Amino acid sequence: MTAPSRIRNFSIIAHIDHGKSTLADRLLERTGAISERDMRAQMLDEMDLERERGITIKANAVRLDYIAASGESYQFNLIDTPGHVDFSYEVSRSLEACEGAVLVVDASQGVEAQTLANAYLAIEGGLEIIPVVNKIDLPAADPDRAAAEVAGVLGGTADEVIRVSAKTGEGIEDLLEAIVERLPAPEGVEDAPLRALVFDSFYDTYRGVVSHIRVVDGSITKREPVRFMATDLDVDVDELGIRRPATEEIDRLTTGEVGYLITGVKEIDLIRVGDTVTDVTAPTDEALPGYREPKPMVFSGLFPTDGDDFERLREALEKLRLNDSSLVYQPETSRALGFGFRVGFLGLLHMEIVRERLEREYDLDLVATAPSVAYRANLASGEQIPVRSPQDLPDAAALASIEEPFVKVMIITPSEFIGTVMDLVQQRRGVMGEMTYLSPERAELHYRMPLAEIVFDFFDQLKSKTRGYASLDYEPDDYQISDLVRVNILLNGVPVDAFSTIVHREKAYMYGKAMVSRLRELIPRQLFDVPVQAAIGTRIISRETIKARRKDVTAKCYGGDITRKRKLLERQKEGKRRMKMVGQVEVPQEAFVAALKLDM
Amino acid sequence: MTDRPVSPDSVALAAQASSWRSAYVHVPFCARRCPYCDFAVVAAGEPGAEETGRYVDALIGEIGLESGPFPIEAVNFGGGTPTRLDPHDLERILIALRDRFGLASDAEVSIEANPEDWSPRYAAALREAGFNRVSFGVQSFDPEVLAYLGRRHSPDQAERAVTVARSAGFDTINIDLIYGAPVETDPSWASTVDRALTLGPEHLSAYALTVEGGTELSRSVRDGAPAPDGDVQADRWESLAAAASSIGLVRYEISNWATPGHACRYNLSTWAMGEFVAFGTGAHDHRDGTRARNVRRLDAYVERVERGERPRSGSEHLDGFERKRERFMVGLRLAAGVEAGSVGTAFLESAEGRRLLDARVIESIDGRVRVGRPLLTDLVARSVLSVSEEDC
Numbered sequence: 001m002t003a004p005s006r007i008r009n010f011s012i013i014a015h016i017d018h019g020k021s022t023l024a025d026r027l028l029e030r031t032g033a034i035s036e037r038d039m040r041a042q043m044l045d046e047m048d049l050e051r052e053r054g055i056t057i058k059a060n061a062v063r064l065d066y067i068a069a070s071g072e073s074y075q076f077n078l079i080d081t082p083g084h085v086d087f088s089y090e091v092s093r094s095l096e097a098c099e100g101a102v103l104v105v106d107a108s109q110g111v112e113a114q115t116l117a118n119a120y121l122a123i124e125g126g127l128e129i130i131p132v133v134n135k136i137d138l139p140a141a142d143p144d145r146a147a148a149e150v151a152g153v154l155g156g157t158a159d160e161v162i163r164v165s166a167k168t169g170e171g172i173e174d175l176l177e178a179i180v181e182r183l184p185a186p187e188g189v190e191d192a193p194l195r196a197l198v199f200d201s202f203y204d205t206y207r208g209v210v211s212h213i214r215v216v217d218g219s220i221t222k223r224e225p226v227r228f229m230a231t232d233l234d235v236d237v238d239e240l241g242i243r244r245p246a247t248e249e250i251d252r253l254t255t256g257e258v259g260y261l262i263t264g265v266k267e268i269d270l271i272r273v274g275d276t277v278t279d280v281t282a283p284t285d286e287a288l289p290g291y292r293e294p295k296p297m298v299f300s301g302l303f304p305t306d307g308d309d310f311e312r313l314r315e316a317l318e319k320l321r322l323n324d325s326s327l328v329y330q331p332e333t334s335r336a337l338g339f340g341f342r343v344g345f346l347g348l349l350h351m352e353i354v355r356e357r358l359e360r361e362y363d364l365d366l367v368a369t370a371p372s373v374a375y376r377a378n379l380a381s382g383e384q385i386p387v388r389s390p391q392d393l394p395d396a397a398a399l400a401s402i403e404e405p406f407v408k409v410m411i412i413t414p415s416e417f418i419g420t421v422m423d424l425v426q427q428r429r430g431v432m433g434e435m436t437y438l439s440p441e442r443a444e445l446h447y448r449m450p451l452a453e454i455v456f457d458f459f460d461q462l463k464s465k466t467r468g469y470a471s472l473d474y475e476p477d478d479y480q481i482s483d484l485v486r487v488n489i490l491l492n493g494v495p496v497d498a499f500s501t502i503v504h505r506e507k508a509y510m511y512g513k514a515m516v517s518r519l520r521e522l523i524p525r526q527l528f529d530v531p532v533q534a535a536i537g538t539r540i541i542s543r544e545t546i547k548a549r550r551k552d553v554t555a556k557c558y559g560g561d562i563t564r565k566r567k568l569l570e571r572q573k574e575g576k577r578r579m580k581m582v583g584q585v586e587v588p589q590e591a592f593v594a595a596l597k598l599d600m
Numbered sequence: 601m602t603d604r605p606v607s608p609d610s611v612a613l614a615a616q617a618s619s620w621r622s623a624y625v626h627v628p629f630c631a632r633r634c635p636y637c638d639f640a641v642v643a644a645g646e647p648g649a650e651e652t653g654r655y656v657d658a659l660i661g662e663i664g665l666e667s668g669p670f671p672i673e674a675v676n677f678g679g680g681t682p683t684r685l686d687p688h689d690l691e692r693i694l695i696a697l698r699d700r701f702g703l704a705s706d707a708e709v710s711i712e713a714n715p716e717d718w719s720p721r722y723a724a725a726l727r728e729a730g731f732n733r734v735s736f737g738v739q740s741f742d743p744e745v746l747a748y749l750g751r752r753h754s755p756d757q758a759e760r761a762v763t764v765a766r767s768a769g770f771d772t773i774n775i776d777l778i779y780g781a782p783v784e785t786d787p788s789w790a791s792t793v794d795r796a797l798t799l800g801p802e803h804l805s806a807y808a809l810t811v812e813g814g815t816e817l818s819r820s821v822r823d824g825a826p827a828p829d830g831d832v833q834a835d836r837w838e839s840l841a842a843a844a845s846s847i848g849l850v851r852y853e854i855s856n857w858a859t860p861g862h863a864c865r866y867n868l869s870t871w872a873m874g875e876f877v878a879f880g881t882g883a884h885d886h887r888d889g890t891r892a893r894n895v896r897r898l899d900a901y902v903e904r905v906e907r908g909e910r911p912r913s914g915s916e917h918l919d920g921f922e923r924k925r926e927r928f929m930v931g932l933r934l935a936a937g938v939e940a941g942s943v944g945t946a947f948l949e950s951a952e953g954r955r956l957l958d959a960r961v962i963e964s965i966d967g968r969v970r971v972g973r974p975l976l977t978d979l980v981a982r983s984v985l986s987v988s989e990e991d992c
Binding site for chain 2: 527528547549550551552553554561562563566569570572573584
């Protein structure tokens with residue numbers, strides 16, 4: 001065991017691409033955890049998808065042994081955190097396991113909104129921050145400016161900022177020493193009853209649920225019975241271990257230490273992130289501060305392109321959920337798209353990642369309906385019901401009002417784009433709050449705006465209008481009554497559920513018109529004229545007509561070549577397989593995909 | 601002929617046509633290749649274009665390889681341009697057919713002709729040889745459309761050719777039109793229809809200009825030239841159909857009109873699943889439940905016949921269910937419709953069939969199925985292909 005005074009538990013907080021993984025690799029290398037030759041670049045990111053997108057989805061913890069300049073040896077536990085706002089709950093759990101955080105800022109890019117948001121989370125959690133400016137080797141680097149910006153934000157001075165190049169290794173020794181000197185040792189009571197925090201949990205096909213824990217008080221020993229307090233689950237410890245990053249089994253984890261725990265439990269719901277582990281024989285009275293149910297913010301219908309794949313989709317979602325307890329879903333039936341699932345996500349990135357994993361790892365071809373947020377309908381009866389899909393919205397007669405979720409938005413932008421950002425946010429029903437200059441060139445803007453407005457390509461718009469310089473972060477605020485309506489899209493008089501959406505009344509016409517004209521182009525001509533309409537209730541707000549198909553016949557057969565003619569017709573018939581019938585109208589699968597893909 | 605003057609669209613005629621046997625003779629030679637044509641054609645200057653005599657010998661050789669007797673009700677010489685051949689050669693072929701298979705005394709003996717090849721002397725020689733029907737590739741009376749289609753004759757030449765054929769005593773004169781070329785306009789089409797009908801043809805065929813793969817037209821469309829427009833073509837077809845019926849021409853197939861007694865037997869029997877023998881490059885026949893096709897290349901064709909082989913490039917045999925389905929599918933092209941049978945009954949009961957009935961694309965009358973909107977016949981045929989043996 002290591003005395004708590006010789007333990008340092010910390011995370012690295014960084015914006016995507018600011019070099020967190022490279023820095024982690026360098027720390028591993030310098031402390032001898034891995035040799036340069038064995039090193040797989042970006043050791044900590046396990047999943048392909050993470051590697052590809054440069055983001056970290058699941059936290060991971062690695063133990064490093066460091067001998068300081070003073071000659072004393074230390075145990076470092078590097079706890080990896082997800083970098084994206086969608087996973088802020090996971091971030092907060094990971095930070096809970098640390099006493100400090102290394103905040104990495106790109107020397108050429110400066111502070112970004114997400115980094116700042118996570119830094120604030122860390123500060124709120126009482127963590128000590130070591131600011132680091134990375135990529136000082138780059139020609140475009142401006143370490144002084146970046147350091148001044150970080151210091152300004154954190155309220156320190158620029159010389160406290162450590163300058164490194166994770167790529168060349170420059171400055172890494174300074175950072176390692178700062179971790180020893182500046183970060184506090186864990187505080188905990190070694191002879192108190194066991195309290196360990198579950199800060200990450202994932203499913204392994206062979207081992208069942210594997211949990212990462214941080215021992216706060218007492219110690220945990222292999223083969224002893226433990227209790228998961230939130231679920232009141234008593235089980236034996238099958239295996240304890242640490243990662244260096246190679247897995248290493250150990251018999252005991254003591255106060256302040258970090259490691260993994262395997263109990264043989266197969267259901268991830270039974271071992272929740274945020275739960276407290278205690279000793280069954282000598283339990284604690286008080287669990288560590290609270291477990292919070294992850295709340296889905298964004299919903300979308302996922303339907304297999306081929307109806308026969310429904311069961312495969314169900315199995316794939318079940319498997320994904322084993323590793324991602326924030327994923328919620330329930331079966332949904334669409335007249336247009338058949339059987340699928342209404343899936344709740346933590347945010348847009350989470351939605352994209354889940355979709356990509358379903359398509360890539362489970363080889364599914366999916367249609368996703370337009371994302372919607374979790375509305376609440378206040379009924380005339382006084383009752384309030386959740387509205388997770390436009391279909392859930394009751395008729396106007398039964399409806400008193402609709403509430404929508406608002407978020408607090410933070411945008412960091414170069415000063416020259418402040419006007420542009422203000423215009424964009426205003427169009428999205430944003431209400432401006434504070435504005436702070438981080439430096440003469442960069443400002444931090446605060447807004448309150450409906451989540452639904454962010455869900456529709458807000459991030460892309462923000463990026464393109466600021467030439468990629470602005471960054472965005474948001475956190476849930478409260479619900480508020482808004483003038484919202486459901487726009488239905490009718491094909492030949494029949495509403496097509498997949499295209500219905502809830503929008504602000506002022507935007508209903510724009511949505512209706514855009515969707516109607518898009519569908520007119522995407523849907524092939526039918527046997528009869530097909531009206532395409534957008535409607536609010538019974539009121540039609542936009543209409544176009546797909547004119548009837550008039551000619552579908554080829555001239556004479558070549559010299560009586562009926563064989564060739566039949567084969568041609570057979571080939572053309574194959575194209576019809578992927579048609580869905582919607583109110584007597586044949587709609588190609590591609591039309592659904594294309595109509596839903598394009599941004600409004 | 602026993603069927604005269606039966607209405608071309610009558611059910612009785614369609615039923616009779618299924619028992620007719622016919623012969624097709626392909627003559628690939630052309631003065632030049634029309635930009636829209638994907639038929640087996642040898643244009644002047646191309647290899648073998650001058651060896652018409654050797655080709656005629658090969659045709660006669662091939663006729664000798666097919667077993668007879670097979671009494672024939674209709675003969676059609678198509679191409680290419682059959683009138684590139686000397687009347688004497690055409691007569692030799694006709695005699696070979698008669699000797700091999702037997703020809704009904706009132707048989708329809710038809711030839712496709714280009715107006716520019718036509719003269720009183722040539723017409724008389726063909727009558728002498730036994731031809732009683734001529735089909736002129738008029739295509740249009742608009743010089744601009746003719747130029748677009750790569751046709752060499754003038755509108756006046758076309759009119760003169762019809763007059764000459766009339767004087768020579770042909771029983772049936774057909775005018776072939778092509779509609780919907782991008783350079784054609786509503787007035788130019790109206791004038792084409794008017795001039796064609798004024799000539800008083802007993803038979804009229806009108807085909808929508810189609811972009812076939814591998815043609816000069818398809819290359820130019822791919823490079824950005826305007827393509828024919830389906831809606832415009834539907835307009836053209838409808839205006840022609842109205843004008844034709846107003847002077848007593850009866851539509852008996854999607855693209856074919858005739859006065860009573862002048863429906864084309866060869867054409868009718870093709871769509872009624874009648875059997876036919878066929879000779880020449882790229883020719884297709886249908887006999888004893890087998891559809892077979894010849895090689896398209898002139899040199900390969902001639903060499904194989906000269907070696908005493910059938911110049912086949914492939915064949916397929918249809919039996920049982922597939923044959924029934926094909927009979928139903930091709931019969932849909934006829935205005936008289938087709939007997940429903942087990943395939944048609946299953947089709948009418950299918951979701952697709954009911955949808956087409958509801959939209960009045962098809963009609964079901966007295967055990968027969970007709971396409972009420974003939975320009976959607978391929979759409980109906982594709983749906984018929986979804987009917988499987990288990991459905992019947």
